Amino acid sequence: RTEGLFKKVCIIGVGLIGGSLGMALKYRRAADHIAGYDLNDGVLKKAEELEAVDRGYSNLAEAVKGAELIILSTPLDIFQDTARNMLPFIREDAVVTDTGSTKACVVERLEKIFSNKGCFVGGHPMSGSEKGGIEAADRYLFENAVYAITPTENSSRRAVEKVTLLAEIIGSRPVFLSPEEHDAVVAAVSHVPHIAASGLVLTLGELEKKHPCAPVLAAGGFRDTTRIAAANPELWEQICFSNRIKVIEGLENYLNTLNRIQKHL
Numbered sequence: 001r002t003e004g005l006f007k008k009v010c011i012i013g014v015g016l017i018g019g020s021l022g023m024a025l026k027y028r029r030a031a032d033h034i035a036g037y038d039l040n041d042g043v044l045k046k047a048e049e050l051e052a053v054d055r056g057y058s059n060l061a062e063a064v065k066g067a068e069l070i071i072l073s074t075p076l077d078i079f080q081d082t083a084r085n086m087l088p089f090i091r092e093d094a095v096v097t098d099t100g101s102t103k104a105c106v107v108e109r110l111e112k113i114f115s116n117k118g119c120f121v122g123g124h125p126m127s128g129s130e131k132g133g134i135e136a137a138d139r140y141l142f143e144n145a146v147y148a149i150t151p152t153e154n155s156s157r158r159a160v161e162k163v164t165l166l167a168e169i170i171g172s173r174p175v176f177l178s179p180e181e182h183d184a185v186v187a188a189v190s191h192v193p194h195i196a197a198s199g200l201v202l203t204l205g206e207l208e209k210k211h212p213c214a215p216v217l218a219a220g221g222f223r224d225t226t227r228i229a230a231a232n233p234e235l236w237e238q239i240c241f242s243n244r245i246k247v248i249e250g251l252e253n254y255l256n257t258l259n260r261i262q263k264h265l
Contacts, residue, residue, distance in 0.1 A: 005165065006031040010067035012082060014038045014047040014056070016129060017099045018073030019137030022052035024170035027139045037063035061089040069162055072098040072110075072116075076238045079106060085112045094118040095162040099125055101186065102242040103150045103179035111154050119159040122150035122179055124186070125172060131233045140171075147172035148186075150179040187246035192254055194236055195247070197229040234258045 010043060011018045014036040022034050036053030037060055038044050044056025045158055057063035064070055064086045072079055079098060090096070096118050100106050107122040114120040127145035147167035151160045167174040177185070200222070209212045240247050 005169065006069055008033045008035065008067045008069075009036065009159075010035040010064050010070045011053065012037045012060075012063070012070065012072050012086070013074035014043055014052060014134055015073065016132050016134070016136050017125065019047055019050065019052040019134040020139065020141040021071060021073065021099070021170065022047065023050065023137055023139035024142055025166075026051050026054070028169055030169045035063045035067060043134050047137075050134065050137060052134065052137055053192075059080050059084055064090050064094070066073075066091060067094060069166065070094055070096045071123075071166075072096065072100070075235060076100050076102060076106065076242050080109050080113070083110055087113060087117060090118050092117055095159045096120045097123040097163045097166070099123060100238045100242075101190065103148075103182045105242060107150055107152060107179040111152065115154075119156050121155050121159045121163045122182075123163050123167070124148040124150070124182065125167070125170075126186075126190075127172075128231075132235070141168075143171040145172045147174050148182050149174050150182050151176065152179065183243050184245045184249070187243055187250040188253070190249045191240055191243055192250040194228050194231070195240065195251065196254065197226045200226050201229045224235065 001179040012020050013105055014022065018036070025031050034053045036044060036047050036054065036056045038047070039058070040181065041058060044058065047053045048056050068091065070086070070090065072082060074082055074152055083096070096114055097104060097109070097120070098110070101124060103122045103124060107120070110120040120232060125142050125145060125147045127142050129141070142230065149160065149167065164174050204214055204218060
C-alpha cells in the first residue's frame with residue numbers, strides 16, 4: 001500500500017526526470033500533495049496538465065514550505081545555489097535528495113549546506129531518455145531500474161529510509177554505494193559510453209566528407225550504438241565535467257582496450 005505515504009513532496013526542476021518522478025508518485029497516490037518548482041511557467045502548466053504535479057510553483061519558498069521530501073532535479077550546475085536559496089524555508093526535519101548523475105562533489109557540497117537544517121542523501125535513478133523535457137516524462141520510466149543511493153556517515157537513518165522508500169514506490173531497485181564508488185562505476189557504464197557514441201557520430205561526419213553515401217549506409221547497428229548521442233549536449237557537458245577525473249580514467253581504460261584490439265587486428 002503506497003497511498004498517502006508522504007504528506008508533501010516537492011520536486012525542484014520539472015523536466016524529464018522530475019516530471020517522471022511526479023507522475024510515478026501521483027499514479028501510486030504516494031503523496032497527499034506534490035509541489036513542482038520550475039523557472040519556466042510553461043513547464044509548470046504542462047506538468048499540471050500531465051498530472052506530474054498537483055500544483056506548479058514559481059516561488060521557491062512556497063514550493064518547499066512544509067515538504068517532508070524535497071527532490072533536486074535541476075541541472076547539476078545550479079544545485080548549490082538552489083539549495084542555499086531554499087534553506088531558510090524548509091522544515092527542520094526535511095529530507096533533501098537529488099537525481100544528479102554525479103555524486104561525490106554533489107554530496108560533499110550539499111551535506112555542508114544541510115548540516116544544521118534538513119538532511120541530504122544523494123540519489124541517482126539510473127534511467128533516462130535521449131529526449132528531454134516535461135513532454136518526454138513517463139510514469140513508467142523508473143520501473144525495474146536501479147536507483148543508486150549514496151549515504152555517508154553524516155546521513156541519518158531516517159533520511160536514508162525516506163529516499164529508499166521513494167525508490168521503491170516508483171518501481172526501482174535501490175542499490176547502496178559510496179559517492180566515490182558511484183562516480184567510478186557510472187563513468188564506465190554511462191559517461192564514457194556517451195562520449196564514445198558522440199565520437200562515433202563525429203567520426204561518421206568526417207567520413208562523410210570523403211564518402212557522401214556514408215550516412216545512408218549507417219543502418220540499425222550504428223543507430224542503436226549512437227542513439228544516446230542525441231541527448232542534450234549542454235546537459236552532458238555538465239555531467240562529464242562534474243565527474244571529469246573518473247571520466248578521464250574511464251576513457252584511458254577504454255582507449256587501452258581499443259589499442260589492444262587494434263594491435264590484434
